[in-house]
Amino acid sequence: MSSASAPSLGRSKLAVSPQAISASRAAFVIGVTLLMALAAYYFVGVDEGTTSVFGKTLVLHEWVHDSRHLLGFPCH
Amino acid sequence: MELRIVLRGALSGAFAGLLGFVFATIFAEPLIDRAITYEAGRTAVLDQLNVAAGRTTSAEGPEIFSRTIQSTVGAATGVVAFSAAMGALVAVAYVVLHGRFGVQPRTTAWLIAGFGFLGIYALPFAKYPANPPAIGHDFTIGTRGTLYLTLVAASLILLGLAFALARRLQRTMTQVAATVTAAVAFLVVFGVLVGLLPSLGHLSANVAASTDFGFARAATETPQPITNILSKALTIDGRQYAPGQIVYPGFDADLLWKFRWYAILNQLLIWTTIALVFGTLLQRFLSGPAEKPAPAGGRPADLAAAR
Numbered sequence: 001m002s003s004a005s006a007p008s009l010g011r012s013k014l015a016v017s018p019q020a021i022s023a024s025r026a027a028f029v030i031g032v033t034l035l036m037a038l039a040a041y042y043f044v045g046v047d048e049g050t051t052s053v054f055g056k057t058l059v060l061h062e063w064v065h066d067s068r069h070l071l072g073f074p075c076h
Numbered sequence: 077m078e079l080r081i082v083l084r085g086a087l088s089g090a091f092a093g094l095l096g097f098v099f100a101t102i103f104a105e106p107l108i109d110r111a112i113t114y115e116a117g118r119t120a121v122l123d124q125l126n127v128a129a130g131r132t133t134s135a136e137g138p139e140i141f142s143r144t145i146q147s148t149v150g151a152a153t154g155v156v157a158f159s160a161a162m163g164a165l166v167a168v169a170y171v172v173l174h175g176r177f178g179v180q181p182r183t184t185a186w187l188i189a190g191f192g193f194l195g196i197y198a199l200p201f202a203k204y205p206a207n208p209p210a211i212g213h214d215f216t217i218g219t220r221g222t223l224y225l226t227l228v229a230a231s232l233i234l235l236g237l238a239f240a241l242a243r244r245l246q247r248t249m250t251q252v253a254a255t256v257t258a259a260v261a262f263l264v265v266f267g268v269l270v271g272l273l274p275s276l277g278h279l280s281a282n283v284a285a286s287t288d289f290g291f292a293r294a295a296t297e298t299p300q301p302i303t304n305i306l307s308k309a310l311t312i313d314g315r316q317y318a319p320g321q322i323v324y325p326g327f328d329a330d331l332l333w334k335f336r337w338y339a340i341l342n343q344l345l346i347w348t349t350i351a352l353v354f355g356t357l358l359q360r361f362l363s364g365p366a367e368k369p370a371p372a373g374g375r376p377a378d379l380a381a382a383r
Contacts, residue, residue, distance in 0.1 A: 022077070029078040030171060033086075033164050040161035044154045050221025062140040065209075066147055067154025070104050070339050072197060072206035074220035076213070 045073035082167045084357040085350075089163020092349035093156035096342050100155060103338045105147045108208055110331055112143070114299075115210035118290065121302055121312070121324040125289045128310045155346075163350045166192055170358065181362050182355040189351035191239070195232035197343045203227055203270045206339035210327060211298050213291075216281050223273060230269055238262035290324075301326040 045068060047053060048061035061068075068075045123133045141150060169188045170181070177184055204224050212220065242258035249257065276282070277295040285291040292300040302324040304310050304317045317323050 026078040026171065029082060030168050033082045033168050037161040037164045037168070040157045044158045044161075046221055046225070049217050050225075051218075059140055062146065063150045064154035064157075066105070066108055066151040067100070067158065069108065069208055070100055070151070070206065070342060071154065071158055072201055072204075072339060072343070074204070074212060074217060074224050075207070075209070076217060 044068065045071065049073070049075060078171050080361065081171055081358065082164055084361065085167020085170070085354050086160045086164040088350050088354035088357060089160040089166070090156055091353055092163065092346045093159030095349055096159055096346045097152045097155045099342050099345055100151060101147070104335065104342065105151070107331060107335045107338065108147065109143070111208035111210045111335065114327065118210065118299060118302065118324055122290050124312045125302065125304075125310065125323060128312060129289070129306060131289070159346050159350070162192060162196065162346065163354060166350055166354060180359065182359040185355040185358050186351045189347050189354070191235050193343060193347035195235045196228055198340070199231035199266065200224060200227040201340065203273055204276070205336050208332065208335040211332070213282065213285070213297050215285070216276065216279050216297070219279055219281070220276060227273060231266070234262055234266055234269075298332065299327045
């Protein structure tokens, strides 16, 4: 993946624009990372409290309970 | 390249989270246990009061995991996952801002982490600070969560605007003057916002609850002393409580202060570690692509030489 630019240095006959590849790839990597990071923030801090995607089971809430308090999220 | 930078950010964050968890185990967990003890005593007294007064008692939440599980693996999962996510976000911000400021990659990474600490934690803390167990009413969790996340988002946006303003002002001012002007502008707008957002104790649900035992009016949800709010004496455990008499104390002020202090230090530790570790990894990654194959190829030789 990240080695894509390395071989192209050696075989410069391949007329692939590395900028174009890396721009869309960068957007993809950034998008996926943002999604995962925000999901982690949400599940550690908010789910089964303010709102819930798992219903009112409180399992996740109880599991991360102490860190939720310490990290400053609203809790009970 | 982006993926490798993001992975370095998440790795720095996970490491910072481990340190944060160790810190929390040593300093914060004893306080959380004391807060839970207070909360349990409070719930018991409230139940007795409501029974004595002929009112309905509230159902207690289920205990799904033991306190041991919650304070060890549970807390570790939460802190490490949060920190890894923050590390990844710092890295994403770096990828977006890469090469725009004409400073060292490390300096940019430190700046981003500093803004992250302020926007995601320190500034929202000014209005809605971290609370130990026992503080925070079940029936306001929805409103409190929305208010908190709103303030986090607003803090980040305002910080970004302030930063852009400082850069714009630098065209006509010295750097110091531009920074100070942008900082003052930020504080004014942020101060107005904080003033407009409601204090948690004044939420309508809390105003409505002030006729119940143990929910006296206050600006926050920090438990006030439980008093006998009826106009007749009540008997609890064979002791008689006159109208207005305190039945159970309010939340320990020193305990609250200590918990919040350690909560701030914990975040400072996490964000500082992210800044230092990610900054160092980044600097090494970006400045030495030519040197990279050398250590990998040279390892067996080094080992051979070491023997």
